[in-house]
Amino acid sequence: MRLQSVRLSRVLLLCGAVNVFGIFAVLRLYLARPPDSAQSADRKYDSAGHGESARCPPLRQSAVSTASVGEWQTVGDREAFVYSAYYDDRPGIGDSRVRVLAMTTDNFAEKLFVCHLWYRDKKSSVVVDAASSYFGEGHEKKYDSTFYECLLPTADQLTAPRGVSIVTARCERATYVLDVHPVRAPVEPTHDFTLCVTPLNFRFDNHNQLTEMVEVNRMFGATKFVFYNYSSGHRVGEYLRAMKHEQLVDVIPWPLPVFVDTWPPNDMQPPEVHYFAQVAALNDCLYRYMSASRYIVFTDLDEFIVPQGVHSTWISMLSEAAPGGAYMFRNAFFWRDWPDDVTFANTEAVRRHELVTLLKTKRQEELNSFYERSKCIVAPPSVVAMGVHNVVAFASDASGHVEVEPSLGMVHHYRSVLTPSDVDVANTRDRRMHSFASGIIRKVARRHRHVDGYLKKLRLRSTKEM
Numbered sequence: 001m002r003l004q005s006v007r008l009s010r011v012l013l014l015c016g017a018v019n020v021f022g023i024f025a026v027l028r029l030y031l032a033r034p035p036d037s038a039q040s041a042d043r044k045y046d047s048a049g050h051g052e053s054a055r056c057p058p059l060r061q062s063a064v065s066t067a068s069v070g071e072w073q074t075v076g077d078r079e080a081f082v083y084s085a086y087y088d089d090r091p092g093i094g095d096s097r098v099r100v101l102a103m104t105t106d107n108f109a110e111k112l113f114v115c116h117l118w119y120r121d122k123k124s125s126v127v128v129d130a131a132s133s134y135f136g137e138g139h140e141k142k143y144d145s146t147f148y149e150c151l152l153p154t155a156d157q158l159t160a161p162r163g164v165s166i167v168t169a170r171c172e173r174a175t176y177v178l179d180v181h182p183v184r185a186p187v188e189p190t191h192d193f194t195l196c197v198t199p200l201n202f203r204f205d206n207h208n209q210l211t212e213m214v215e216v217n218r219m220f221g222a223t224k225f226v227f228y229n230y231s232s233g234h235r236v237g238e239y240l241r242a243m244k245h246e247q248l249v250d251v252i253p254w255p256l257p258v259f260v261d262t263w264p265p266n267d268m269q270p271p272e273v274h275y276f277a278q279v280a281a282l283n284d285c286l287y288r289y290m291s292a293s294r295y296i297v298f299t300d301l302d303e304f305i306v307p308q309g310v311h312s313t314w315i316s317m318l319s320e321a322a323p324g325g326a327y328m329f330r331n332a333f334f335w336r337d338w339p340d341d342v343t344f345a346n347t348e349a350v351r352r353h354e355l356v357t358l359l360k361t362k363r364q365e366e367l368n369s370f371y372e373r374s375k376c377i378v379a380p381p382s383v384v385a386m387g388v389h390n391v392v393a394f395a396s397d398a399s400g401h402v403e404v405e406p407s408l409g410m411v412h413h414y415r416s417v418l419t420p421s422d423v424d425v426a427n428t429r430d431r432r433m434h435s436f437a438s439g440i441i442r443k444v445a446r447r448h449r450h451v452d453g454y455l456k457k458l459r460l461r462s463t464k465e466m
Contacts, residue, residue: 031317058124059173060115064165070253076115076168080104081257082148083280085159085178086287090185090381092395096157098164098180100148101272101284104132115150116174126153126161127170133387135279135392142272143258145280145419147385184291185381186323193314193377194224194293196285197301199254199276203265205233211451213301214243215443216357219436220307221314222297228254228281228287253279256372257456262285282386290380297377298386304357304412305329306432307376314377317409324393324402325382330431331373331411336421338362343434349441353448354413357440358432365426367410370403375411386436 067073072081089096098117113132115291116125130148140145148166152159160182165174178362195217204210214225227240229251243249276311284296289296295314299305305337307317321327334356341361344350350358368374383391394400404410414434417423433440 006019015060029072030146057171060124063392064116064118064174064177065185066163067178067212068360069179071134071255072257073176073178074257075102075166076111078257079144080113080146080166082166082454084176084284084288085164085180087180087182089158089160090183090395092381092397093384094110094396096152098152099151099160099287100130100150100178101162101280101287102132102148103143103277104134104146105142106138106144111168112170113148114167114172116165116167116177117150117152117156117161118165118177119156119159119376120162125165125174126156128153129170130166131396133278133385133393135283135387137274137279137387137392139274141274143277144273145277145283147283147437167285176227181286181288182291186291186294190292191224191289192294193221193297194226194289194295195222195283195297195299196226196282196289197228199228199230199281200232200236201230201261201276201303203233204233205236207235207239209356210236210239211302211439211447212353212355212357213304214248215447216304216436216440217297217299219313219439220305223248224293225249226252226287228252228285229255230260230276239451242451245454252281252284267440278388279386286378286380286383286386293380295377296380297375299375299411302414303375304414305377306412308407308432309407311408312436314409317404318377322402322406323399324379325394325400326376326378326397327402327404327409328370328374328376328390329404329409329411330370330406331368331375331413332363332406333422334360334363334412334430335370335416335417335422336360336414337417338427341429341431341434343431344437347441353444355440355444357412358437360414361429361431361433362427363412363430365428367406371436373411373413376401396440433454 015316072083074081080102085098085100087098113130115130116126118125128150130150133147133149135145138198150164161180163177164180165177188436225248227249227348238247240251244251250286256273256277259269260273260276261271286296297305305314307313311317311320318327336356338360340359344358369389374392377389378386382395384393384395391401
């Protein structure tokens with residue numbers, strides 16, 4: 001108040017002979033100015049750790065456009081990008097918050113990030129500071145997958161915002177709004193097992209591999225498949241469209257706004273993010289399907305978590321494992337470079353549809369250790385952040401990883417050798433998948449017929465409309 005009084009005296013002295021109406025005009029302009037301490041962005045927190053929101057001119061919701069679904073939004077000067085946002089009020093995570101999925105450069109981590117939270121019953125945004133959490137799997141690329149966490153103000157802990165914007169200064173005006181999706185622990189889940197797949201890339205167009213992957217995992221218990229599509233070919237696009245029509249598959253656009261891997265590699269344009277932002281896609285899938293899924297399975301196209309022993313389904317297999325927040329399975333490489341198994345080498349349906357689970361039965365004798373190329377089935381409410389091979393962070397009330405013994409379940413990984421010497425490693429014959437052979441052959445053939453029938457109907461409908 002003393003500082004303001006001194007300044008006010010100076011203003012009145014300068015006014016001198018100005019008439020009374022001029023003085024009132026000057027006073028009005030002066031009093032409308034914010035105090036100096038509010039003119040620069042700051043990080044002031046209250047005792048609960050929530051940023052203050054009263055220092056900035058209000059930003060009206062009508063002045064900000066809603067971001068299109070499946071598009072990355074730029075934060076700063078291409079130093080960060082945000083994709084999706086989720087309201088998280090699970091008991092095991094502390095205060096309610098909005099998690100914003102992002103890619104961020106390392107040198108941007110020290111900057112202040114700010115959340116504009118948008119509520120249906122408020123005309124302007126609520127502004128709070130954001131905290132960033134890295135997944136630690138950036139592989140020294142320019143961008144790393146990140147969560148920005150916006151802790152909700154004390155008065156709004158029980159209310160989910162409708163939208164959020166991330167900016168780099170407290171009073172910066174947002175130019176977009178991400179829709180905020182609430183996540184809940186599944187009370188009556190729609191799916192027992194949702195399978196989240198690493199992003200499709202390199203214009204993936206192997207429809208036989210896609211079909212085998214879907215049908216084998218359906219046998220084990222998957223009822224929903226989620227594909228993040230950076231790039232895929234025409235034939236795979238047709239199969240995805242047909243399976244999406246059955247509500248078996250969801251295809252999420254994944255148009256990364258940074259340089260990615262190419263084949264052959266381009267030294268003049270190295271990738272800026274590791275393997276098509278795989279970790280970001282897995283975490284978006286975790287939160288997007290958390291409320292609808294009892295369990296979520298994380299694998300690549302060439303991997304299968306295979307029940308062993310007397311178990312033929314995941315639900316049966318997990319019933320014998322100890323309770324946990326995530327079930328981790330050791331990896332076994334079945335090199336595609338090794339010869340086909342003679343049992344099905346001359347079976348016409350197997351060869352026509354290139355069923356690698358039946359043709360490739362030699363595997364490395366020594367399995368990879370836990371946490372090394374492992375894959376997981378998780379109970380979604382237990383998980384805060386997911387990595388490629390293990391859970392990065394659990395909720396405080398979760399029981400953590402369960403390391404599943406190979407006698408109960410393991411990952412069958414069908415791929416080409418990583419180095420030429422891999423073909424010479426000690427190996428063993430593992431025909432576990434042959435116990436599912438009749439079902440695999442039948443279901444794969446039926447899937448191909450269904451897709452062909454669906455495409456014929458589309459072509460017929462298109463011809464009639466011409």
